[in-house]
Amino acid sequence: MQKTASIQQAKSDQSARTNRLVFVLRYLMPPVGLALLVFIILAAIAFAWVRVGLLILGLALAGLALVGGIYQARAVQRDRRDFPPAGIFSDAGGFKLHLLVMGADTGKPTVILESGMASFAINWHWVQTELARDTRVVAYDRAGFGWSDVSPNPRDAQQCARELHTALINAGVAGPYVLAGWSFGGLVVRAFADLFADEVAGLTLVDASHPDQWLHMPVPNAERLMSRMMSVQGELCRFGFGRVVKGAAKLLAEGLPERHRQAIAAWCALRACWKTEAQQAGLWTDVSRPQINNARSLGNLPVYVLSVSEQSLYGEQLTRLQEDLTTVSSNTKRSIVQGATHETLVAESRYAAQVAQAIRQVIESAQTGDPLGH
DSSP states (O other), X not given: OHHHHHHHHHHHHHHHHHHHHHHIIIIIHXXXXXXXXXXXXXXXXXXXXXXXXXXXXXXXXXXXXXXXXXXXXXXHHHHHHHSOOSSEEEESSSSEEEEEEESOOOSXXXXXXXXOTTOXXXXXXXXXXXXXXXXXXXXXXXXXXXXXOOOSSOOOHHHHHXXXXXXXXXXXXXXXXXXXXXXXXXXXXXXXXXXXXXXXXXXXXXXXXXXTGGGGSSSTTHHHHHHHHHXXXXXXXXXXXXXXXXXXXXXXXXXXXXXXXXXXHHHHTSHHHHHHHHHHHHHIXXXXXXXXXXXXXXXXXXXXXXXXXXXXXXXXXXXXXXXXXXXXOSEEEEEXXXXXXXXXXXXXXXXXXXXXXXXXXXXXXXXXXXXXXX
């Protein structure tokens, strides 16, 4: 009796399972299958559209790159035609630097104007034309900028100074020199004074960079970040990026004659300009900084430190570092040009006149032996 009941219970359970399976197969599987099929179809369509979209985007970018590359190549040809070199070329060790020489050799020290980052000989237009009235003045394009060739050598301060010295000697422009270094150029002229001390009569540091300045910035390794950004910008210049985004050129050239502004915009649109800048920034802290900090004493060499009143970023740190530059010699003088920014100090004639006057005071101190500001 008990065995019969168990058999019947088993049959009942089997029947229930069968009914549930039939229910699932009959009522649930069709809509689930349909939903799955719809999902697969929609996913396939979406994937296809994504592929099509990516393909279209890739073709569009390739097309823009092609058009931009052609535009850049033609623009470079036009710029070289419209802006021929105004100066002379001198060998700097297997490549040539563009030197713009003005004024007569009057027996005074020759003034050498060393530019800042991403700037050129013509940035010194107002300063050079003012000084050329009574002495010989040389402004030049560092290797990789303007009309100068790209150098195969590292872009540290000492190497830039050696190349400048070689080019000056090969051009027949002998010392003594009074060197004026603006921005990064301040490191180069200090390296020059260390390497060729017997040929240097004085320095003017024109809102010059401090070798330690990146260590005082709130962003760690900011110079390396800047180096990477400049390197990327250089690559984008292959495709005309620098001719669309002209922020740096406008900032550097505002206040100069129109033709100079156009030429600066043209040279700032070149890959070589930003690739060279990237190398200078990348070597600043690890190479150029110890070169300057380990340099010999300048003794009582006349050194005029010219600073600006308007600092857009990190003004407190930069002002303190400018004060520190007055310790590089026992014969220094410092002035602050009121109203000037880092760029307008040389680009606007009213401020450039004060730069020229500071350089004249260094020349006078070098010739008379009197201390600056006596």
